Amino acid sequence: MSQTSLLLERLGALIQQSVRDAAARHGLLPIHIQVLHYLMRANRYSDLPIAIAEYFGITRGTVSQTLAVLERKGLLTKEPDAHHGKRVHLTLTPAGESVLSDSWAEHVEQALCERPVDAATLESTLRNLLSAMQRVNGQRAFGICRQCAHFLTEESGARCGLTHEPLATEQTVRICREWSAATAWCA
Incomplete structure (x- = not known):
């Protein structure tokens, strides 16, 4: 096993421990914290x-139970989609955002800021590794909207080339399940 594999395994274990600790502090399970963060x-x-x-590779039943717990604890709300019948959008409440105020992601960002690295190279390497692992596991890619092959910039603003819908700026920096690898990465 290469040193890189060992380092990734150790980082993964530390992140999982941080998620478990955060969940325990709030009387939640790790999947609850992961869903809130997602x-x-x-x-x-x-x-x-x-x-x-799709993102976590879990069953709809597990998702349903997880969402019921998070909604009952006041950490998220369900809002009906005005255009798509039974579809509901999930939104964090201020209490849900508060649970994430000291998350593992913040700890990773802080560690990266303390040790200057070539962020672009690291991100590219990790993105390529992630894509390869998703292919091996047969999982949907997911990715940042503005880095997608469907992302279009027009005079009037951003638009999704797949759905042809306009995109608000704040949506373009978020995770999208319709993401597809672009031939060249946009910044």
């Missing part, structure tokens, strides 16, 4: 129960 970063195409199932 929803904090998801765009309007991805803040759906089915997207959560």
Whole structure:
């Protein structure tokens, strides 16, 4: 096993421990923290129960139970989609955002800021590794909207080339389940 594999395994274990600790502090399970963190970063195409199932590779039943707990604890709300019948969008409440105020992601960002690295190279390497692992595991890619092959910039603003819908700026920096690899990465 290469040193890189060992480092990634150790980082993964430390992140999982941080998620477990955060969950325990709030009387939640790790999947609850993971779903809250995902929803904090998801765009309007991805803040759906089915997207959560796809992202984490879990069953719809597990998602349903998870969402019921989070809604009952006042950490998220369900909002009907005005254009798509039974579809609901999930939104964090201020209490849900508060649970994430001292998350593992913040700890990773802080560690990266303390040790200057070539962020672009690291991000590119990790993105390529992630894409390869998703292919091996047969999982949907997911990715940042503005780095997608469907992302279009026009005079009037951003637009999704797949759905032909305009995109608000805040949506373009979030995770999208319709993401597809672009030939060249946009910054």
